[in-house]
Every structure is written in structure tokens, then in C-alpha cells.
Amino acid sequence: MGTFKIEGGHRLQGSIKPQGAKNEALQILCAVLLTPETVTIHNIPDIVDVNKLINLLSNLGVKVDQLGPNSYSFKADNINLNYLESEQFKIEGGSLRGSIMIVGPLLARFGRGYIPKPGGDKIGRRRLDTHFEGFINLGASFRYNREDHFYGVEAEKLKGTYMLLDEASVTGTANVVMAAVLAEGTTTIYNAACEPYLQQLCKMLNRMGAKISGIGSNMLVIEGVDSLKGTEHTMLPDMIEIGSWIGLAAMTKSELTIKGVSWDDLGQIPNVFRKLGITVEQQGDDIHIPAHTDGYQIQKFIDGSILTVADAPWPGFTPDLLSIVLVIATQAKGEVLIHQKMFESRLFFVDKLIDMGAKIILCDPHRATVIGHNFKSQLKATTMTSPDIRAGISLLIAALSAKGTSTIHNIEQIDRGYENIEQRLRSIGARIQRLDTN
The missing domain is CATH 3.65.10.10 (Enolpyruvate transferase domain)
Incomplete structure (x- = not known):
């Protein structure tokens, strides 16, 4: 200690x-899973929580290259989904609150996403309902293993829909947005969080080929696309x-x-x-x-x-x-x-x-x-x-x-x-x- x-x-x-913004980094880094192309990110803070997430992405199969101080490139073209069911993932994913945000991108691109109960600060109860209710609204099936606190969502193809979030959760909104960008049809998210870091995520996704409107407001409209491309992004x-x-x-x-x-x-x-x-x-x-x-x-x-x-x-x-x-x-x-x-x-x-x-x-x-x-x-x-x-x-x-x-x-x-x-x-x-x- x-x-x-x-x-x-x-x-x-x-x-x-x-x-660079910690809370933005945890969202932006998970978004690299949405494309097999290279995503370059600058101003990444060199802190424990972010470094843990980068290590988790690497273990998941993302090719990670450090380009310089606080700058990395990521290429998720050969993802190992079996890692999600390993004991190593249960330990690494459970030690980090931000690990929850890999679920939306994995569900959108590969049809399934799993996560152990995330760790992080001991500052009180932090519900995950907004995340999983959003995925269910998009057509995913949900399961939860109470014995080892392991969550899972699966779907052959997500379908766009209207949803009213039960709370304006920043991470919940980010997760649902990342799932919806590759869904079939149009998704409307009302009571969405509108923090600058979420705006940053939406702008980055649009540069990757997503179609998100209403950025900065509490209503986001997302027209699903078939695939996303690489991009370059600098954090606030x-x-x-x-x-x-x-x-x-x-x-x-x-x-x-x-x-x-x-x-x-x-x-x-x-x-x-x-x-x-x-x-x-x-x-x-x-x-x-x-x-x-x-x-x-x-x-x-x-x-x-x-x-x-x-x-x-x-x-x-x-x-x-x-x-x-x-x-x-x-x-x-x-x-x-x-x-x-x-x-x-x-x-x-x-x-x-x-x-x-x-x-x-x-x-x-x-x-x-x-x-x-x-x-x-x-x-x-x-x-x-x-x-x-x-x-x-x-x-x-x-x-x-x-x-x-x-x-x-x-x-x-x-x-x-x-x-x-x-x-x-x-x-x-x-x-x-x-x-x-x-």
C-alpha cells in the first residue's frame, strides 16, 4: 500500500x-471495439483505471500500440470472444468500473457481451439497470448468474426502438448509444445524458460513420448503420x-x-x-x-x-x-x-x-x-x-x-x-x- x-x-x-479526461477515456476506449479499422486516440490519461482498461482490451485481442506519451492506436480486427468466459476476465473485468462499457460495443458487433460485476469506488450503490434495460429494449436477451455475479446479453441482430431511460446515466447512455449505432433501424433515446464527454463520444462515432443527431440534448436519435470505420480522436x-x-x-x-x-x-x-x-x-x-x-x-x-x-x-x-x-x-x-x-x-x-x-x-x-x-x-x-x-x-x-x-x-x-x-x-x-x- x-x-x-x-x-x-x-x-x-x-x-x-x-x-485528459478519465471519464471520457473509459467511454472512448471501449468504442474502438466497434470497428476492425485503426482508431488513434490522443491525450489519454496515464492513470490506473485507464491503463487497466487498455490492458483488458489487449487481452481481448485488440492490437494496442503506444505512439507516444498519452497517444495510442487500437485495432480490433481479431477479437477473442472466448476471453470473456475466462477466469482471467472475471478478475480483470471485476476490478474496474469502466469495464461495463465494453458490453454495448461487443453486443452490437459480435452479438454477445459479458461482464462480471464491476468494481471501482466504494461510494454507494451504482445500478447497472439502465445499461441492461437499454440492451433489452434493442432486442437483446439478458441473463445474470447470481453465484458469480456474471452478466450477459445476446442478440442475433439489434433492432432500433424508442426508449425512455429510467435515469440520465452517463455510462448507461454511452453503452446504449454504442449498441444502437449498429442496430437495424432508428433508435431514439430520451432522458439521455448530455455531458461533454458523451458529446465527445457521439462526435467520434459520427466521424466513424455513425448517424447520431441531437448531440448535446437529452434526446438522441440514432440511425443504425452496417459498419463503422477508423478515426482519430483527442480527449478533452x-x-x-x-x-x-x-x-x-x-x-x-x-x-x-x-x-x-x-x-x-x-x-x-x-x-x-x-x-x-x-x-x-x-x-x-x-x-x-x-x-x-x-x-x-x-x-x-x-x-x-x-x-x-x-x-x-x-x-x-x-x-x-x-x-x-x-x-x-x-x-x-x-x-x-x-x-x-x-x-x-x-x-x-x-x-x-x-x-x-x-x-x-x-x-x-x-x-x-x-x-x-x-x-x-x-x-x-x-x-x-x-x-x-x-x-x-x-x-x-x-x-x-x-x-x-x-x-x-x-x-x-x-x-x-x-x-x-x-x-x-x-x-x-x-x-x-x-x-x-x-
């Missing part, structure tokens, strides 16, 4: 470039990492520039941070955060009531940044209610922040009220364990702002979502060291 040792309380300075910067660096700058009173953020794809993110009192300046396609030497004050609603920050489907605020918002609020002037609607276990890391001196009331599994210190009482260093990716980076930000030296264990969780994080943080002045405690 790896460990970070962090000497907090130091101001940072300089610029940092966000990695990771909006969650961008939000993390905004939070880091505010908490450490640092002046930072975040380079190449793709402003048009950030949605509500800048506005939510501004409501927390943080100055977010646009400089071309960069974000500049000046040093908040006098702190930052949380706004109230126009009737004077306490600000609530809640997650919602795009273009609402992403749930992946609520942990960051919560940490930022611990040193703000004012109060805020954090409402995490999607996952019932994501706020359970707040006990670590309370140990550091934060004033947080955990109202229930979904809501926490934070009373900010206004930097009058600095967080205190402590020893922590990272429970998931987003809580892990939030605890890291707290440690970098705290007085003294903190230790964070289980940093493999952070590595799942953040590329070369200690080197990048050291480049802007952070005092962080990786220790191997095995």
Missing part, C-alpha cells in the same frame, strides 16, 4: 496542465481535475494558472466556485486563480438563506466535485449545505476533516453542513486513509493546506484518477513525498 507524506501550510505558485481536459486545482489554489492561498481548460465544456463549474467566493478568471482558454490572501466568502441565496450546492445531471453540477467543494468550504467565511444526491457513501470521509479541526455537521448520508473557519483556525495535520478517488484528492488538498505533516495511506485510490500527481504538485511548490509501505 502506497502512502503520501505531505508537509502542509505552504503557498504554491505557477501553472499546471490538466490531464479533465474537468474534475480542473476543479481540484481551483480548490487547491483557494485552500493554500496560492496563485495558480490552469492551462488549456476548454472553457466551453466546463458548464456550471466556474460559477459554483465563484459562489463560494473564489475568484475564477478566464485568460484565453486558461483559468487564473489569484492568491486569496484575505480568504473567500460564501454567497447566500438572494433571500438571505444558506447556500446549497447540490449535484445534478449535466448541465447541473457534477457529483465528482462535491468532495472538493466541501473541503474548500472548511476555510471559507460563511456556511454551505452540501447535498450529494447520487451516492449515499460519498460524504463519509468528513470524519477525517473533523479530526483536522473542520466544522462539519453530517446531517445524513447525503447532506453535510460546513461552517467555514475563514482561515482563523488552520486545519491540523493528521494520518488518513483514502477511501475513493475524489475523497482522496480532497484529503490531499486539505493536507496541503494544513499545519504540520500529514500522512495519507491507500493512495492507489488517488492514482486511479490522477496522473503523476506528486511530480506535478511538486512542480508548483508542494512538499509531497510518495512512500512505499509494503
Whole structure:
């Protein structure tokens, strides 16, 4: 188990470039299974979850060539479907949440797709119903082995249809879209997710020869085609990492520039941070955060009531940044209610922040009220364990702002979502060291 040792309380300075988007990568990489032709992808983040998926695709028979840092080519012209029924696949597929998105492309192109119960963050129940109900609507038969938690879908030929998704699931929408592009006839998906990363997937599929309209809306219309060709694609910067660096700058009173953020794809993110009192300046396609030497004050609603920050489907605020918002609020002037609607276990890391001196009331599994210190009482260093990716980076930000030296264990969780994080943080002045405690 790896460990970070962090000497907090130091101001940072300089610029940092966000990695490619993790959540986009997990969709885009699975789409290479839809064609036997070469697909070249750039700006792939070098992180554990993505590397696991690339390894899984290779074991499935995809020819994978690394062209340079963060650039790969993929050619799925000789897929070994027997791998899907192997013990190795049950282990590898079960260790990664994103593995669920190979099912749609495999079902569309080869008539069958299997997956063990996917792993990933322990942040609460994450249903797969939207994925499989979509496949069933397209004409697939579904089976589930309860003994080894193994899912399967099969179909001789998928048929286009109208469907209303039970929730605007990003991965569910992506999976159903990838199945529908090779289905016979027209598929209409209502209550579709419309996040920028899903838009990226749809645009890439259209370049491959798919016929998808309504991109960016909650209704997608897909005219099925017989086959898809190869293409080249560059991923967006990771909006969650961008939000993390905004939070880091505010908490450490640092002046930072975040380079190449793709402003048009950030949605509500800048506005939510501004409501927390943080100055977010646009400089071309960069974000500049000046040093908040006098702190930052949380706004109230126009009737004077306490600000609530809640997650919602795009273009609402992403749930992946609520942990960051919560940490930022611990040193703000004012109060805020954090409402995490999607996952019932994501706020359970707040006990670590309370140990550091934060004033947080955990109202229930979904809501926490934070009373900010206004930097009058600095967080205190402590020893922590990272429970998931987003809580892990939030605890890291707290440690970098705290007085003294903190230790964070289980940093493999952070590595799942953040590329070369200690080197990048050291480049802007952070005092962080990786220790191997095995």
C-alpha cells in the first residue's frame, strides 16, 4: 500500500496542465471495439483505471500500440470472444468500473457481451439497470448468474426502438448509444445524458460513420448503420481535475494558472466556485486563480438563506466535485449545505476533516453542513486513509493546506484518477513525498 507524506501550510505558485479526461477515456476506449479499422486516440490519461482498461482490451485481442506519451492506436480486427468466459476476465473485468462499457460495443458487433460485476469506488450503490434495460429494449436477451455475479446479453441482430431511460446515466447512455449505432433501424433515446464527454463520444462515432443527431440534448436519435470505420480522436481536459486545482489554489492561498481548460465544456463549474467566493478568471482558454490572501466568502441565496450546492445531471453540477467543494468550504467565511444526491457513501470521509479541526455537521448520508473557519483556525495535520478517488484528492488538498505533516495511506485510490500527481504538485511548490509501505 502506497502512502503520501505531505508537509502542509505552504503557498504554491505557477501553472499546471490538466490531464485528459478519465471519464471520457473509459467511454472512448471501449468504442474502438466497434470497428476492425485503426482508431488513434490522443491525450489519454496515464492513470490506473485507464491503463487497466487498455490492458483488458489487449487481452481481448485488440492490437494496442503506444505512439507516444498519452497517444495510442487500437485495432480490433481479431477479437477473442472466448476471453470473456475466462477466469482471467472475471478478475480483470471485476476490478474496474469502466469495464461495463465494453458490453454495448461487443453486443452490437459480435452479438454477445459479458461482464462480471464491476468494481471501482466504494461510494454507494451504482445500478447497472439502465445499461441492461437499454440492451433489452434493442432486442437483446439478458441473463445474470447470481453465484458469480456474471452478466450477459445476446442478440442475433439489434433492432432500433424508442426508449425512455429510467435515469440520465452517463455510462448507461454511452453503452446504449454504442449498441444502437449498429442496430437495424432508428433508435431514439430520451432522458439521455448530455455531458461533454458523451458529446465527445457521439462526435467520434459520427466521424466513424455513425448517424447520431441531437448531440448535446437529452434526446438522441440514432440511425443504425452496417459498419463503422477508423478515426482519430483527442480527449478533452479533465474537468474534475480542473476543479481540484481551483480548490487547491483557494485552500493554500496560492496563485495558480490552469492551462488549456476548454472553457466551453466546463458548464456550471466556474460559477459554483465563484459562489463560494473564489475568484475564477478566464485568460484565453486558461483559468487564473489569484492568491486569496484575505480568504473567500460564501454567497447566500438572494433571500438571505444558506447556500446549497447540490449535484445534478449535466448541465447541473457534477457529483465528482462535491468532495472538493466541501473541503474548500472548511476555510471559507460563511456556511454551505452540501447535498450529494447520487451516492449515499460519498460524504463519509468528513470524519477525517473533523479530526483536522473542520466544522462539519453530517446531517445524513447525503447532506453535510460546513461552517467555514475563514482561515482563523488552520486545519491540523493528521494520518488518513483514502477511501475513493475524489475523497482522496480532497484529503490531499486539505493536507496541503494544513499545519504540520500529514500522512495519507491507500493512495492507489488517488492514482486511479490522477496522473503523476506528486511530480506535478511538486512542480508548483508542494512538499509531497510518495512512500512505499509494503
